[in-house]
Amino acid sequence: MTALLKVSNLVTEFGTGKGQPGLRVVNDVSLTVARGKVLGLVGESGSGKSVTGFSIMRLLEKPGRIAGGQIVFDGTDIVNCSDEEMRQLRGKRIAMVFQDPTMTLNPVLTIGTQMVEAVQAHEKMSRHAARQRSRDALGLVGIPSPEERLSAYPHQFSGGMRQRVAIAIALLHKPDLIIADEPTTALDVTIQSQIISEFQKLTEEANTAVIWITHDLAIVSRLADDVAVMYAGRLVETGPVAKVLTDPYHPYTAGLIASVPSQNKRGEALRQIRGMTPAINRLPQGCSFRTRCDRATNACRVMPGLMPADDRSFRCIHPVMRGLHDACD
């Protein structure tokens, strides 16, 4: 597989004050995304999914900084390229859609003004042509009467429509990669489903690769080719969605799957993972999941590496492998 994006051993820290060591909120994360493929990045709140996305976009807020590792996008070294090179990539070749569309939209400018600016930021084009392009983009994401809506302000749109506008802006330049950070989480289920279908159609047509950040495994199973599961800043499992979601190796992934309501589990009590995710500055020694894990033993007091297994990988010495014995049995 030729990688469009290759993240290797990424470490992102937030400074805690002068002379203090930074807090590692993303630790040793490696991901590969091929052109046109969808990677679902999943994990509980606070596991480091968004910070991974912001690191790739080089949009970390201070005191956040990339403290180690490599991010290579189509041959460009994202960690070390100049701010100008990054500005050229952002919006044109890599775009981001946020959970809250107001992160993209300026409340005091009309949608048309913002979209024309976004078109002209990367392409030499007359205002008239840029406006037509914007109108077409709104039409593609299902905004009715797009010509009229160009003159409206963000607050004149419903939440779902605002998110469609943000997606239209992200897709304006047919980017090679979109990082979608929980873009439908705040929307009701019907709207969510429509937007996912439209997004999927448009990105497939443009052969756009996607990193879809979510805590929702149903979305991952619907959209993604591959999945990477994060826990407390680290990857704990990666692999093709069809394999990981039906036959998880890491007890955390298995716990996430068991806690999803589904048709065939109707009537059964959902099994929640016991306990809470520990604060990132108070992680247990060794495997970060061990204090919540029914399979944990003393051997888990040492952090396991990410172990490869065919096209998958997992970070556990007592994996849930159907038909196979524990590595330590």
Ligand SMILES: Nc1ncnc2c1ncn2[C@@H]1O[C@H](COP(=O)(O)OP(=O)(O)OP(=O)(O)O)[C@@H](O)[C@H]1O
């Ligand atoms: N600006 C910041 N300053 C300090 N710490 C931060 C900052 N942004 C994020 N963090 C910390 O980084 C860790 C990872 O956060 P992140 O937002 O990536 O999690 P997430 O998995 O995306 O969660 P959610 O699903 O809730 O968005 C958390 O412990 C969070 O508190």
